Amino acid sequence: MSLQRQILIWIAVLALAVYALVALSGVLMPFAAGIAIAYLLDPLACKLERLGLNRLGASALILALFVAAILLILVVLVPVLTRQLTAFVLSLPGIAARLQDLVILEGGKLVEHYGGETLRKLGIDAPLTPADMQSSIGSVVGQAINYIIGFLNSLWSGSRALFGLFSILVVTPVVAFYILLDWRRMTGAIDSWVPARHRAAVRAIARDIDRALAGFVRGQSVVSLILGSWYAVGLTMAGLNFGFLIGITGGFLSFVPFLGSLAVLIVSTSVAVVQGWPEWRLILVTLAVVLSGQFLEGNVLSPYLVGHSIGLHPVWLMLALVICSTLFGFPGLLIAVPLAAALGVLARFALRSYLASPVYTGEPAAGRATVTFEPRIVEAGRD
Known part of the structure; x- marks a missing residue:
């Protein structure tokens, strides 16, 4: 079989696999979660075996400890979060309307006192009227509310498949148990399928992907847990309405780069302005809690716990987030970075192979040395 035909076959298989994942994402999500849990817990199982x-x-x-932890979370946190989420959704139109009124009122004062002279210098004789501002801001606020509601619906629909009670208590633990039990046998079988002449390179790639995935997922999970606790406790003690909900949600979303920090900053500040205006104390305390958490994340937690295990430029990370969220919704945001990290390892190997190939060097194929792959050193790896 020619090389071109093999490439076409693999492209067709990959396209079919992607289509199947998109079409069956809701059904496959509990199974994917079980596989991910087994993958993350395998080093712990190996340590217990050594004991x-x-x-x-x-x-x-x-798995018994895992299910017990999930049940504890369901009993302790879910009732509080459910009450605050219900109240937040009911209060969202009022918060948006109040925020719109404040922006129009205070913005009108700023335009009147500071913008009139500037507009006249620019040759604009008719500054914005309150009606114009209300129309413009109302349109923006309406779009923002629709986006937030759509995001909450996506979060809820994705979470139902991934974190549904039946999935957590039955499907996901069962899948995780059997995968964890047979992990070595499965990886050994997959290793035996690789052609002998490519086995060393494939093992090196797999080890590098393993280090990148484990380093990011474990480190970012700890970062999310710490940030969620920081935000929830800090915002609640500050007296912010829905502070516990905003904090826990912000910590959970911090698993996704950029999303958690931006979401908790916008939502907490908006609620603080509506709740505390014209007093500045609540607004300043809220900003202090959020910004100190982001400083802690960027300068202490992420460098120490996550490091540079991903090895991707932020632009590529944002592209991966957009593509995966478009294909899989909110669950796609959770798998975007690990998937991008794995693809990054493969891309670097492909680039090294190309640079060592006769297509690039111009050397005849007979004189070409065997391509080897040296794993990239990362800061965080599997134990």
Whole structure:
């Protein structure tokens, strides 16, 4: 079989796999979550085995603790979050209307006192009237509300598939248990399918992907947990309405680069302005909590816990987030960065292979040396 035909076959298989993932994303999500949990817990199972526990006992113990932790979260946090989420959704139109009125009122004063002379110098004799500002801001606020409602609907619909009670208590733990139990057998079988002459390179690529994925997922999970606790406690103590909900949600969204920081800053500041205006104390305290959390994330938590394990430019990360969210909705945001990290490893290997190929060097194929792949050193890896 010619090389061109092999490439076409692999492209067709990849396209079919992507189409199947998109079409069955809602059904496959609990199974994907179970596989991801087993992947992350495999090093812990290996440690328990080294302590004398067999694989079956280690897998059962780990999954029992996992289910117990999920049940504890459901019992303690979910009732509080549900009440605050219901109240927040009901209050959202009022918050938006109040924020719109404040912007029109205070913005009109600013335009009247500071903008009139500037507009006249620019040759604009008719400054914006309150009616013009109300129309413009009303349109922007309306679009923002529609976006927030759409995002909440996407979050809810995606979470129903990923974090539904039945999935958490039945499907996901069962899948995770069997995958964790047979992890070595599965990886050994996959390794045996690789042609012998390519096995060393494929193993090196797999190890590099493993380091990148484990480094990001574990590190970012700890970062999200710390930030969620920081925001929830800080905003609640500041007296901000829905502070616990905003904090926990912001910490959860912090798993996705850029999204968590931006969301918690905008939502908390908007609620603080509506709740505290014209007093500045609540607004300043809210900003202090959020900005200190972002400083902690950017200068302490992320460099120490995550490091540079992804190895991708921020522009490529944003592109991955946009593409995955378009294809899979909110769950796509959760898998965007790990998927981009894996594709980045493959892209670097492909580039090295191309630079060592006769197509680039101009050397005849007979004199070409065997292409080797040296794994990129990352800061965080699997234990």
